[in-house]
Amino acid sequence: MAKVRSVFRCTECGTAVPKWVGRCPGCEEWNTLIEELDAETRGPSASLLLGPRDAPTPISDVDVADWQARPTGIPELDRVLGGGLVPGSVTLIGGEPGIGKSTLLLQAMSAIADDGVTVLYISAEESKQQVRLRAERLGTLQPTLWLASETSLPHILDDIDEIAPTVVIVDSIQSVHHPDISSAPGSVAQVRECAARLVATSKSRDLAIVLVGHVTKEGGLAGPRVLEHVVDTVLAFEGDRHHALRLLRAAKHRFGATDQLGLFEMTEDGLIGVPDPSRLFLADRRKGVSGSVVVPTMEGHRPLLVELQALVTRSPLASPRRSSQGVDSGRLSLLLAVLAERAGFSFADTDVYALAVGGVKVAEPAADLGLALALASALAGQPLPADLVVCGEVGLGGELRQVSHCDRRLAEAARLGFTRALVPKLGPEPPDGIAAIRVGTLAEAIDAIGIRPDPRPARERAPSQDPAPEDHPF
Secondary structure, eight states, rough: OOOOOEEEETTTTTTTOOOOOOTTTTOOOOOOEEEEEOOOGGGGHHHHHHHHHOOOGGGGGOOOOOGBOOSSSHHHHHHHHHHSSSOEEEEEEEEETTTTHHHHHHHHHHHHHHHTEEEEEEEESHHHHHHHHHHHHOOOOOOTEEEOOOOOOHHHHHHHHHHOSSSEEEEOGGGOOOOOSSOOOHHHHHHHHHHHHHHHHHHHHHHHEEEEEOOOTTTTTTSTTTTHSSEEEEEEEEETTTSSSSEEEEEEEETSSSSEEEEEEETTEEEOOOOOOHHHHHTTOOOOOOTTEEEEETTTTTEEEEEEEEEEEEEESSOOEEEEEEOOHHHHHHHHHHHHHHSOOTTTTTTEEEEEEEEEOOGGGGGHHHHHHHHHHHHHHHHOOTEEEEEEEEEOOOOOEEOEEEHHHHHHHHHTTOOOEEEEEOOOOTTOOOOOESSSHHHHHHHHHTTOOSSGGGGGSSOOOOGGGGGGOO
């Protein structure tokens, strides 16, 4: 057998050179050479990537009986996956270190193994003892859940041949390497080659494989973009490690929709699904405080009620601070400008802070009106009514635009006991139990609530005192 060697190929023009150089000799582009196995020296190992030939079949004769998704036993995960893991599929899940990816997968694989299904868990970053201790803490020890601490791809493929599992977990793909490639684990060539081999194995054996991936500082999956293209499903596991809430989204899903959201709460016993997230978000809400508003948002098909908070303080700086957490900073700056020009609320000499409570991120325009009213409430020191939800998009002219799924948003608000909703003029009728207050502009919305701007500069105002809720003019 000929010795397998690697070459460095340009991603722009395809020129191959025997060693890495900074500038491609073909197209003269910089930093475009990546390492890959030479096609002429792959030898018999290339047959794994090719796989058996699949003869053409009339589409009406295609059997989909074996294509049915296998539930993972975790409802929130199955919601995002569209029912579970599909045989012959490859799923990539990414998230920050310590967010709970390994915990979630270990719980899911334990639930699958509890039905007698053989599951192989490849731990490429932790020892068997570490995974065993976590499994004991989570109560996920199962006789059909096999564990291997391995980083070599050929050894992983041998383990699959020996165990013949139905589901395989590889944690993580950046730690797996192929000995025929000289570059370090996690490099572009290693990740691409190892992922391609695992995808070919999944398709040829009707094997469900789940890959764990690292993320970059910007929050995207680390490694080459081809990693996301070759897999069938890409999941993003998000959350703030300082909060218990975790969110699972599908960025790509060949077997279902990508607009579903799974919510989990991190506890001492592992990750627990949150069936009623709106009630969880509002559990610690303090009523009668200025700068607080409840906004009905949409996460996929799921309506969620989120509390937005704003704080306005005197600023000793020539350039006052503008800080936001869970709220888009660009939308915050836009709303501050609209409030100043269209409603008479000036924040020129104040520091402004905005927060989405609970560690969630609210980026949709439907939260514009709620955030604007929270800012006006914080500046004036007047709280909003406790039974009010606010929903609407704000334009640069101060006009309000209707938002999608307004009826579902208000139905969720009515379920949790809210009785009034401040919404744009155009839109569907609210459900029973909630009254709609329709306004056309941001200024009209502020007038309807009864908030009045203080004409004095911030340095001349006394610290605001929140009036009692029963004294609210609205």
